[in-house]
Amino acid sequence: MEEFDGEPTVTWIPGLNSQKKQMCFDWGPGEMLVCETSFNKKGKSEMVAGCPFIHIIRKDIDVYSKILRKLFNESHGIFVGLQRIEEELTGKSRKAQLVRVSKNYRSVIRACMEEMHQFAVADKDSASGRQFSSQVSILSAMELIWNLCEILFIEVAPAGPLLLYLLDWVRLHVCEVDTLSADVLGSENPSKHESFWNLPGNTQTLTELELRWQHWHEECERHLQDGTFASDPRLESLCKVLLGDDAALLEQKELLSNWYHFLVARLLYSQPTVKPMDLHLYAQSSLDLFLGGESSPEPLDNILMAAFEFDIHQVIKECSIALSNWWFVAHLTDLLDHCKLLQSHNLYFGSNMREFLLLEYASGLFAHHSLWQLGVDYCDHCPELGRVSLELHIERIPLTTEQKALKVLRVCEQRQMTEQVRSICKILAMKAVRNNRLGSALSWSIRAKDAAFATLVSDRFLRDYCERGCFSDLDLIDNLGPAMMLSDRLTFLGKYREFHRLYGEKRFVDAASLLLSLMTSQIAPRSFWMTLLTDALPLLEQKQVIFSAEQTYELLRCLEDLTSGRPLCAEPDAQQLQEDDIETTKVEMLRLALARNLARSIIKEGSLEGS
């Protein structure tokens, strides 16, 4: 088994202290369940009061923070934008574009930080206030790291401008540097400083710069040797600082809030044209000198050091461990991938590290009632395993409202996830049937293309009709269109309703033909034939002859078919006898009506007036 850097972290669950019991565990869709149990199955219960509590544990609770939600939403926009413009990024402008994306991400972090800071200040003395404060420092650290990565990996600042960027970087993050620069600027050589660093638009080459700096440095040195500042220890100390004397710099430790500030100051005064590749040497020594053996480096220090060493993978790894959610590493890695900086690592769960991290981040989003929609986009942009991940997650989204269900369905339909569509529609159809909303159930089963369920719902409709004498959800049935073909029963339902419509419009001949065809084409279930024949009665009783002789013969045949197939009851009880009685009366009535109609139709057809 592979070694792991450091011990896996332990999460303690509050519970009864017990040696005899174990912990039972299961996964929910977005969380974990733990409870106390005893796995040693014995038959009889010991009636020992076990701990009745079940704890629900979740990762990624950051997803529920209202302020962070803005971070997630806005960074999602930047992410999607980046994926879309990828093809257009070429040549020189590419780098500029990528830097701009990086700055966008950082400004989003900063905005979030500001807002959280407001809350922290407003709520200073409470636990939530403290929590906000700690979140602010975490966000600040994230911005610090991102900024450095931008300078080193995305901007790829060369020697010369590199130091300027680093100066800006430190200035942005450390307010105290202003105090120091005020000191410096108050010295004898401010003009030399300013003109020296007038770099934007500067046409000097690096060599020229180095020469000039060398010259100036030597001049400073001479002043120090000559004792020019001997009269004022402060000025002398300042001169030493300007010469990049480590000891002198360290004396100002209170003004330097941290080692990277110290590093930049050192570089400014001793190695202004430092090459990117040499940074790590100065970084390491700065860290060592600054800490002075009194304390050990913290996670943030290690991350920055890894960046100075240009070890991108180490940066990502350390960030993954130190930060509580995947947001940071997912977005940063994606951006670095666009800069073509990551070698592809083949992982079991993601064809490369970028996909792995993005999908981990997306997983957390799916647990949220509205942020899940963001998760969809992240999956979309993971060509290898995004789709499967999406399929697994999308089915677990609780369909609390019709609106939400429709949104989820649209997502699935747009991506041709037919299995998921079917599954979700079936779930909704089932729910509708249980709540007696048959129309809704029918439309869901049609959408699911689920013939079996459509048959079930159609049967319910027909049963309802038999019991109540009318249809519900007429609109739906009337407008089935080609969907009617989904199942035989559904077709029958549609046609039967059409029959009623024709009858209502007094188009009796058409209605009659339709009614007959429903039986002869076998679309109507046998159990319904009696109802259909009963429906024929009013048509038979009309003043005009509606059913032709031929049709009447057909009806008679159907009736005989129906009655002959009826089995004789062995021991009819009272109820049965009564039902039989009704049946017999109905049949007799039908026979009579049919016979009368037959007579009339024969006469009509046989007479000179024709039809």
Added chain:
Amino acid sequence: MVSVINTVDTSHEDMIHDAQMDYYGTRLATCSSDRSVKVFDVRNGGQVLVADLRGHEGPVWQVAWAHPMFGNILASCSYDRKVIIWKEENGTWEKAHEHSGHDSSVNSVCWAPHDYGLILACGSSDGAISLLTYTGLGQWEVKKINNAHTIGCNAVSWAPAVIPGSLIDQPSGQKPNYIKKFASGGCDNLIKLWKEEEDGQWKEEQKLEAHSDWVRDVAWAPSIGLPASTIASCSQDGRVFIWTCDDASGNTWSPKLLHKFNDVVWHVSWSITANILAVSGGDNKVTLWKESVDGQWVCISDVNKGQGSVSTSVTEGQQNEQ
């Protein structure tokens, strides 16, 4: 950050043996030695008792939720040799079916992938595995595999549904021919893989041997789109193995030892996207494992029973990239 977001007081009067979230994470089912099965609504951090189901005459070992497309259905199995299927109808839960075809304790129940319909596999201490298939109108058809494992069967777990070839929409609703498979673990130290034949009978397809003591749990990982199949197994011998099969025919399974624990390992379970395996053991801990870059399995977290009253959320160590 891993934190306890809710603590549900089940008020069970005796040891809890299983707790399962439903598909959406909105409902929780628990079962206990007090012979009851309870259902709670846990939306939005709340806990409302929805049902207290009585019907078993002995400790209830496991509960399992069916897929929501069939409605709200729960299965439970017990020392009383019975399997009960409960269903929610019009807002109330009731017993929908009782299966008493076993001669001793039923230890494990597992619903098949919803693509196959409503099918429940049950493993029992009498060594048999029974398969209950819902055929409609309240009827359940039973198929029994006798002597699946000598001495007893402790766990059953279904393979994810694999859609065979191309799936053409059949308007008449004809079901495609899925190859149904499941795994079982037993007191004969074996893991067995079962396959449904064309005639509807279940046949033993494979025997996986690696454990030196009773197999306590098996878990077939959800499909994540890769051709490989993965099964996790744990045993009285303290070992957890990850079995993988790379070829499509499913014939060669190779075990990889995840870890040897110092105590019996009782339970293994995959997260829904199959990227984390949870292992609960006799040493009072639940450990979470992930596969790393080079195919090795790494422990990423320990969830431990607390000794004190304060729950401290510790930043979770996450996957290491190398």
